[in-house]
Structure formats: C-alpha cells, structure tokens
Amino acid sequence: xxxxxxxxxxxxxxxxxxxxxxxxxxxxxxxxxxxxxxxxxxxxxxxxxxxxxxxxxxxxxxxxxxxxxxxxxxxxxxxxxxxxxxxx
Numbered sequence: 001x002x003x004x005x006x007x008x009x010x011x012x013x014x015x016x017x018x019x020x021x022x023x024x025x026x027x028x029x030x031x032x033x034x035x036x037x038x039x040x041x042x043x044x045x046x047x048x049x050x051x052x053x054x055x056x057x058x059x060x061x062x063x064x065x066x067x068x069x070x071x072x073x074x075x076x077x078x079x080x081x082x083x084x085x086x087x088x
Contacts, residue, residue: 018070025063028056 004012045053 014070014074018067021063021067021070025060025067028060028063032056
C-alpha cells in the first residue's frame with residue numbers, strides 16, 4: 001500500500017472538510033427556504049422561533065466564514081523540499 005506524502009494528506013483533508021462544510025451550509029439554506037416557503041407561519045413570531053432563527057443565522061455566518069477561510073488558505077501551498085530555484 002502506497003504511503004501518502006504530507007501534501008497529499010493535507011489536500012485530502014481539505015477536500016473532506018470542504019465537502020462537509022458545504023453540505024451543511026447547503027442543507028441549512030434549503031431548510032430555511034423550505035420553512036419560509038412551504039410551512040404556514042403565524043402572523044406573530046414566537047420568541048422560540050425568533051431565537052432559533054437567530055441561532056441559525058449565526059451558524060450560517062460562521063460556516064460561510066469557515067468556507068471562505070478554507071478556500072483562501074488553499075492557495076497558500078507548502079514549498080516542496082529540494083526545490084531551490086525560489087531561494088537566492
């Protein structure tokens with residue numbers, strides 16, 4: 001069985017984390033859209049519903065920030081050992 005290098009392990013880990021965060025984000029957005037569109041809502045919002053919406057919006061904000069950070073940090077690649085062209 002082939003041993004993976006550190007960069008291959010890191011790439012697979014980033015892929016798995018990115019997919020998990022993306023699926024969670026998409027599921028939450030679909031749940032919000034379904035709840036707003038197809039579920040009958042009373043005219044006045046209950047305090048429990050208002051707290052749930054506040055928590056869900058905070059969770060989505062954190063998830064979007066994590067996805068953005070993951071994508072931004074993916075551009076920062078580790079330098080390969082033995083590549084001395086960049087070093088002067």
